[in-house]
Amino acid sequence: MEPQPKRRKESMENDDADSWVALPVLSDQQSRDTELVPAFAAPITDKKETSRLIKELHSLYPLAGLPHIKRVRPRGGGDGGGGPHSLEVLVCLVSDAPDVDPRGDSFAIGSLLPSGGGGVRPDGLGPPFLVKVPACPPLTRPQFQVASKHWPTAFHEDKRVTVALRGELFSRPQKARMQGYMEAALEAARAGGGGGGGGGAGAAMVDPKAERIVAVGHDCRGENPLHHAVMVCIDLVARGQGGGAYRFDKYPACTSASPPAGSSSSDPKPAPKTSQTAAESAEEGQPYICTGYDLYVTREPCVMCAMALVHSRIGRVFYGAAAPDGALGTKYKIHTQRDLNHRFEVFKGVLGQQCRDLNGCEDKPVTEH
Amino acid sequence: MGTESEIPGAGLQPVFHPTDEDIEKWMSRAFEMAQDALQNGEVPVGCLLVHGGQVVGQGRNQVNQTRNATRHAEMVALDQLLEWCRHGNVDPHSVCLRTVLYVTVEPCVMCAAALRLLNIPVVVYGCGNERFGGCGSVLDVSSAQLPHTGTAFKCVAGYRAQEAVEMLKAFYKQENPNAPKPKTRKD
Ligand SMILES: [Zn+2]
Numbered sequence A: 001m002e003p004q005p006k007r008r009k010e011s012m013e014n015d016d017a018d019s020w021v022a023l024p025v026l027s028d029q030q031s032r033d034t035e036l037v038p039a040f041a042a043p044i045t046d047k048k049e050t051s052r053l054i055k056e057l058h059s060l061y062p063l064a065g066l067p068h069i070k071r072v073r074p075r076g077g078g079d080g081g082g083g084p085h086s087l088e089v090l091v092c093l094v095s096d097a098p099d100v101d102p103r104g105d106s107f108a109i110g111s112l113l114p115s116g117g118g119g120v121r122p123d124g125l126g127p128p129f130l131v132k133v134p135a136c137p138p139l140t141r142p143q144f145q146v147a148s149k150h151w152p153t154a155f156h157e158d159k160r161v162t163v164a165l166r167g168e169l170f171s172r173p174q175k176a177r178m179q180g181y182m183e184a185a186l187e188a189a190r191a192g193g194g195g196g197g198g199g200g201a202g203a204a205m206v207d208p209k210a211e212r213i214v215a216v217g218h219d220c221r222g223e224n225p226l227h228h229a230v231m232v233c234i235d236l237v238a239r240g241q242g243g244g245a246y247r248f249d250k251y252p253a254c255t256s257a258s259p260p261a262g263s264s265s266s267d268p269k270p271a272p273k274t275s276q277t278a279a280e281s282a283e284e285g286q287p288y289i290c291t292g293y294d295l296y297v298t299r300e301p302c303v304m305c306a307m308a309l310v311h312s313r314i315g316r317v318f319y320g321a322a323a324p325d326g327a328l329g330t331k332y333k334i335h336t337q338r339d340l341n342h343r344f345e346v347f348k349g350v351l352g353q354q355c356r357d358l359n360g361c362e363d364k365p366v367t368e369h
Numbered sequence B: 001m002g003t004e005s006e007i008p009g010a011g012l013q014p015v016f017h018p019t020d021e022d023i024e025k026w027m028s029r030a031f032e033m034a035q036d037a038l039q040n041g042e043v044p045v046g047c048l049l050v051h052g053g054q055v056v057g058q059g060r061n062q063v064n065q066t067r068n069a070t071r072h073a074e075m076v077a078l079d080q081l082l083e084w085c086r087h088g089n090v091d092p093h094s095v096c097l098r099t100v101l102y103v104t105v106e107p108c109v110m111c112a113a114a115l116r117l118l119n120i121p122v123v124v125y126g127c128g129n130e131r132f133g134g135c136g137s138v139l140d141v142s143s144a145q146l147p148h149t150g151t152a153f154k155c156v157a158g159y160r161a162q163e164a165v166e167m168l169k170a171f172y173k174q175e176n177p178n179a180p181k182p183k184t185r186k187d
């Protein structure tokens, strides 16, 4: 038998890590609802005509801008009519045939073709009917699942995104480490005692390659309204590297560690894909001190802090609780902003409940009071 | 040829706006600072925070010096304003409410949010900031509905814009003699 205490401790940690899920904060394009456009489809009544009909319809109605849409599908949307081998073909978008009234008495396949057929011989096509097809290629598996219910759709799956959306991107040992980092941020937040800004946040900057905390900070807004936990943490990192604009000595919970010599060069793990090369940093003559680092912060950063993380070239951000004016998911998604020169991954929900509890009633809907 | 943007809900606040003479006077100072920065190999952005005819903060980019990528001229100037208030034992909030930022280039998204957080009501700037601008170029933080991020501010844009652009161009030329390299997007 194994000694019990060790096992019990391990299982407690696992239970704890089961209490939260880190979900990716994706771009609007990746997270929006599937947009649908109306189209006309028709059954193929003579299977031998299928390839000719597809070719002729494609040259008349190429469905430009919808390369993800498959031209034919097995018949029937679940009603089973027509037998197992019959097909339905997409004829055109409703916008391709603007003058057609599908409810009119004379509505037939000919209504959808120019006079003379426009190169399409309608033999083998049954009566057309309305369908809805997805307007954009699905970018995530949930979008693909919705899209496919309406019409067969091509999907180039990003497996990493799929796994991340299931909350399964991080292994148990990784989650245990992530939890430790967020606990450091929570501890700093509590030590900061609200920082004069109400429900003060805490943050921990982590070097994920070395698996070590580089700096920990909390809101110090009482002294300077701009000293949000993230800004404090960024300056502490700078100080740890021989720079820094402020002194936070009087706040014992705001600390930074200078990097141990040679720590990065001896590390065999590949750099995260978001990190930029030192050469690139040097090229612009700017110190991108947070390159390759992860930030753990109890509350979603505001616009100022989110953009400060862009300027500092942060690697990834993990936050616990959303904030009403948050800029990494709630009001903006600055990490996915196309015009900006640096993008990064964001995950929310690490120790979500503990972080929400820390914020007190501030982030709850205004039903109380 | 300035363009102005209105603050949503600003009707309730007393109108506070610099005069044309104010703009001309303080923007010339800001441009002199930018020119000076350019001659010293620094990012040519000049900014001044003016309260009651007095400069209460001014700054130049300190990113390299501090190794902190958030030390933009505006952030440095805002810290000076807070220090000025502490020194004179005056309430920063009431000072900020009647302070104008004069800056040669549109503040970035971060600085625009910082200006909101301190309730600076008016920002006068020269040229737009296509890469990082927070007053409409990349995001419009200045007028957005962000009830937990201070207050919206009014922008007076376009004063000597061409001159500000030329200075930036001159800077990037001297920084990168082999022509500025636009960053390629990684999609
Ligand atoms: Zn913030």
Ligand SMILES: [Zn+2]
Binding pocket: B072, B074, B107, B108, B109, B110, B111, B112
């Ligand atoms: Zn800025």
